[in-house]
Amino acid sequence: MGRCRRPGPNQRVGTMPIFGLIDGNSFYCSCEAAFDPTLFGQAVVVLSNNDGCAIARSAGAKALGIKMGDPWHLVRSKRELCGVHWFSSNYPLYADLSRRIYQVLTDRVPRVEPYSIDEMFLDLTALPGNLFERCRQIRADVLRIAKIPTCLGWGPTKTIAKLANSIAKHEPGLLGLCDLTNPAVRAAYYARLPAAEVWGIGSRTAEKLERAGVTTIADFVAMDSKTLRDLLTVVGARIQAELLGVSCLPLSLMAPTRKGIAVTRSFGHPVTTWQELREAVAAYASRAGEKLRTEGLQACHMAVFLQTNPHKPDENWHSGQRAGRIEPTSDSMTLIREALRMLRPLWRGGHRYFKAGVILSDLVLARDQPAMLFAVTDPVKSAKIMTALDAVNARYGRGTLRPLATGIERTWSTRHDRLSPRYTTSLKEMLVATAW
Amino acid sequence: MTANSTWLLSDLPPLRRSSISRSTRLVMPRLPDVAREYDGGNTTGFVSPAGDSLEGPIDLSEVLDLRRPHRYPVRVKGDALLERGIQHGDILIADAAASPAAGQVVIAMIHGDVLVCQLAYRCGQWWLKPSGADKEPQPVADEAEIWAVVAALVRTSV
Numbered sequence: 001m002g003r004c005r006r007p008g009p010n011q012r013v014g015t016m017p018i019f020g021l022i023d024g025n026s027f028y029c030s031c032e033a034a035f036d037p038t039l040f041g042q043a044v045v046v047l048s049n050n051d052g053c054a055i056a057r058s059a060g061a062k063a064l065g066i067k068m069g070d071p072w073h074l075v076r077s078k079r080e081l082c083g084v085h086w087f088s089s090n091y092p093l094y095a096d097l098s099r100r101i102y103q104v105l106t107d108r109v110p111r112v113e114p115y116s117i118d119e120m121f122l123d124l125t126a127l128p129g130n131l132f133e134r135c136r137q138i139r140a141d142v143l144r145i146a147k148i149p150t151c152l153g154w155g156p157t158k159t160i161a162k163l164a165n166s167i168a169k170h171e172p173g174l175l176g177l178c179d180l181t182n183p184a185v186r187a188a189y190y191a192r193l194p195a196a197e198v199w200g201i202g203s204r205t206a207e208k209l210e211r212a213g214v215t216t217i218a219d220f221v222a223m224d225s226k227t228l229r230d231l232l233t234v235v236g237a238r239i240q241a242e243l244l245g246v247s248c249l250p251l252s253l254m255a256p257t258r259k260g261i262a263v264t265r266s267f268g269h270p271v272t273t274w275q276e277l278r279e280a281v282a283a284y285a286s287r288a289g290e291k292l293r294t295e296g297l298q299a300c301h302m303a304v305f306l307q308t309n310p311h312k313p314d315e316n317w318h319s320g321q322r323a324g325r326i327e328p329t330s331d332s333m334t335l336i337r338e339a340l341r342m343l344r345p346l347w348r349g350g351h352r353y354f355k356a357g358v359i360l361s362d363l364v365l366a367r368d369q370p371a372m373l374f375a376v377t378d379p380v381k382s383a384k385i386m387t388a389l390d391a392v393n394a395r396y397g398r399g400t401l402r403p404l405a406t407g408i409e410r411t412w413s414t415r416h417d418r419l420s421p422r423y424t425t426s427l428k429e430m431l432v433a434t435a436w
Numbered sequence: 437m438t439a440n441s442t443w444l445l446s447d448l449p450p451l452r453r454s455s456i457s458r459s460t461r462l463v464m465p466r467l468p469d470v471a472r473e474y475d476g477g478n479t480t481g482f483v484s485p486a487g488d489s490l491e492g493p494i495d496l497s498e499v500l501d502l503r504r505p506h507r508y509p510v511r512v513k514g515d516a517l518l519e520r521g522i523q524h525g526d527i528l529i530a531d532a533a534a535s536p537a538a539g540q541v542v543i544a545m546i547h548g549d550v551l552v553c554q555l556a557y558r559c560g561q562w563w564l565k566p567s568g569a570d571k572e573p574q575p576v577a578d579e580a581e582i583w584a585v586v587a588a589l590v591r592t593s594v
Contacts, residue, residue, distance in 0.1 A: 037545035100505035107505075145506045145532045147583075423508075430509050430527065433543050433552040435516035436566060 017247050018181060019161040020122035020135065020154035022105065025169070025176075027118035027148065028056035031097050032087055034147035035423045035431050043084045047072050050266050050414050051088050088416030096424045100146040108138055113251045121161065123251050124154055135177055155180035158249045159242035162199040163189070163217075183245065190217040190243070200239045205232060217243065257363075258295065263288045264357025268415040270309070271353040277306065278340060279407030284358040285339035286406050289332035290393075292360065293386060298328040298369055299360035302335070304342040309354035318353075320346035325362075328369050331382040332389070335360075336405050397426070500588055506533035508584060510543055512552055516567040517541065520554065526591050528552065530584035536562070541586040546574065552586065 024030055028046040033039040043060035047053065054061075054070045061084060066075065075081060098117045105112045111123035127134060131154070139152050153164025160180050167189060168178035180186050195217050196206035212231060214220050221243050228236050238248045263284040271277050281304060292299060303323035308315055322342040329335065339358050372379075392401040421429035477487040501507050512526045520541055522528070530543045538557040543550065544564055554565040555576075562576035576582060 035550075037550060038548040040545075040548075103505035141533075147532070430511040431543075431550065432511045432513050433528070433550045435512055435514040435522060435524070436551040436553040436564065436571070 015126050016156050016181075016245075018124040018126075018131070018154055018156060019158045019247070019251070020109075020124045020152055021115075021158070021161040021165040022101075022120055022122060022138070022142070022150050022152040023165060023169075024101070024118040024148045024150055026056050026058045026062075027098075028087075028089065028094055029058040029061070030148045031090070031094050032085075032420055033058070034097065036420070039085055043081075045072070045084055045086045046089055047086060048089065049416075050268065051417055052266070055089065086418060088419045090420050090422065092422045092425045093420065097146055097148060101142055101148060101150075104142050104145050105138065108134075108141065111251055111253060113253055114255075121158060121251055122154075131181075132177070132179060135179075139176055149176070151176045151178075153178040153180065155186070156245045157242040157247040158251075159199050159239060160186065160245065163193075163197065163243075166197060167193075186245075187218070190221060193217050195220045198239060198243065200235070205236075208232070258297065260359060260361040260363065261288050261291045261297075261299070262357060262359045263291070264305075264355065264359070265414050266355040267353065267412045269412070271356075271412050272351070274347055274349070276407075276412045277347060277353060277356065278343065279405065279410065280412045281306075281339050281343050281356050281358060282336045282403065283406035283410070283413075284356065285335040286332040286403055288358050288360050289330055289335045289386070290390065290398075292330040292363070293390060296366050297363045298330045298366045299335075299363055300325060300328045301360065301362035302326050302338055302342065303359040303361070304339050304346065304357070305359075306343070306346055306353055306356040308351050315352055316350070318348055318351045320348075322346055323359075327372065327376060328364060329377060329382075330366060331377055331386055332403060333385075334377050334382070336403060340405075496590075500529050500590070502529070506531055506584075507587075508532060509590075510552070510584075510586075517552065517554075519567065522552070522589065523591070526589055528586045529588040529590065531587040532584040534585040534587065536579075536582050536585050543583045543586065544576065544581055545583045546576070546581050550583075555582070 026044075029039075029044040032044055032046065033042075039058075041060065042058065043064055043066075044058040045054045045061050045066060046056040048055045051072060054066055054068060054072055054075075057066050057068070064080060064084065066081070066084070072086065076084075076086070094117060098114070102112060102114050102120060105120055105122060109122045109124060109127070113121040115121050122138075124131060124135075135152050135154065139150055142148060142150050151165055151168040153161055153166070153168045155161050155164050164178040164180040167180075168174050168176050171178075180189070193216060194206070195201055195209050195214055196203065198217060198220070201209070201220075208231060209215075209220065212223075212227070214223060221240055223240065225237060225240075228240055232239075241248050265280075265284065267280060271280065288299075301323065303321060305319065305321035307319035308317055310317070322345065324342065326338045327334065335358075343356075389401055393399065421431075423429060423431045475490055475492070477484050477490045497503060502509070508530045510528045510530050512522055512524060512528060515524050522541070528541075528543070536542055536555055538555060540555050541552060542555045543552055545551075546564070551564065553567065556563045556565045556573065562579070562582065564574040564576060566573060
């Protein structure tokens with residue numbers, strides 16, 4: 001960190017690296033519209049888990065004044081919002097379209113870094129032909145194949161590419177493309193954009209800069225390195241170098257190994273009985289086990305917490321947390337047993353619980369784990385049962401076969417009242433076309 | 437689900453668990469060695485003469501190219517395209533990367549409807565060709581309305 005990248009052995013000295021950043025416009029809303037032509041050009045909102053807040057808004061919804069994070073149950077009754085189409089978040093669909101975008105990109109550029117579900121960094125260094133034309137084509141191909149409208153910006157560093165992407169998004173005249181490889185073009189934008197637009201400069205940092213008389217990006221890149229380091233440490237110095245065209249952040253192609261797995265959800269309605277709470281936490285523990293097994297990991301440490309609704313001050317507030325080491329395992333049954341053991345002393349009757357969670361940490365690769373001499377769970381038997389469990393659920397859908405402790409009715413489960421079909425991942429929910 | 441359709445299910449990739457950053461990793465849990473299934477090669481006594489020639493079952497998702505980003509499954513509603521051999525309930529494999537040509541069956545998203553129909557080219561313009569005499573051909577205003585070209589068909593019970 002902080003050290004700038006030296007040209008590697010396979011990078012020609014003298015070739016300026018070019019990074020691109022492509023991201024989906026209102027990604028979740030675009031995913032919904034990709035399979036539903038009645039949504040084209042409409043106001044669309046996608047809500048967070050439990051149908052709580054707006055987490056994605058189409059251009060039409062933004063125009064109606066819906067803000068990111070607006071609590072939907074409070075704003076939906078406004079008269080001007082009655083025509084808004086709203087959806088619960090359909091993550092299987094979004095993940096599949098993100099996968100498609102990634103594949104379209106890897107077919108067209110040498111290296112792609114999936115930075116988030118809707119943003120990918122591209123290596124556009126030393127590609128033959130006209131770069132602008134190529135980028136225009138990439139954007140058109142993503143729209144035609146993955147059905148998602150995007151913006152694409154590029155420049156000599158990741159930070160500049162990110163800025164170019166944001167310019168492409170906010171200036172409709174650019175048709176979704178912005179080239180910041182030319183220093184003169186960059187200088188013109190730097191002079192009129194606020195420093196807070198830069199990737200890595202948050203609102204707190206921006207305030208600090210403003211007190212030092214730095215408002216635009218041009219002011220920021222003109223700061224002398226001593227003042228900058230005193231104010232924002234080496235992190236600030238790296239952002240400045242990146243903005244000046246010196247690449248410090250290489251493309252990372254490997255997702256870092258997981259440090260922990262958290263399954264925390266708010267309930268569909270306040271939970272008041274031990275029975276419901278126990279089921280919910282067992283279900284979270286079981287889900288955490290599934291996640292461990294798909295990555296071939298085992299957990300050695302577990303934490304369990306629960307809390308009442310912090311946004312309802314008139315209700316009696318209670319929260320609790322317990323953590324401890326557990327026998328290294330990825331067995332759902334063991335995880336459920338441990339989670340309930342920790343949960344029991346946390347439970348107090350008479351409270352309306354709003355949220356609970358299971359957090360696993362100290363993860364180790366299952367294959368590197370030496371056998372335990374006095375293990376409670378028989379590892380061979382456990383592996384067989386879990387393999388069978390996962391195989392059934394992979395084939396017939398998640399939750400087909402599950403521990404009884406996780407409940408049958410699941411009255412506590414997360415609300416998602418308006419879920420669109422899983423068009424691309426479920427045999428039963430495929431896109432339907434009428435023969436004409 | 438009918439017994440006829442189960443063979444197809446087993447050949448479809450477990451798409452739901454796919455994740456972009458680990459697209460090349462095995463998504464099914466690895467079977468422990470004790471539970472490995474007999475595949476014609478791993479005999480316990482006499483060495484199988486077929487050991488070097490194992491090919492595994494036919495992978496229909498490979499044949500239908502379902503792991504590629506431009507392939508989408510679409511379910512047919514209605515029997516209007518019987519003359520093209522397309523029945524109600526069939527699964528079409530639509531290709532979003534193929535460029536449309538006259539005479540092809542396409543998935544069109546037009547006036548808020550999702551249609552599967554034949555494509556025609558007349559007077560410098562694309563048209564949706566209706567299957568019945570009671571319907572008028574419909575002009576395609578924008579090529580984006582042609583969502584994908586139908587490339588293959590799967591019928592899970594005959």
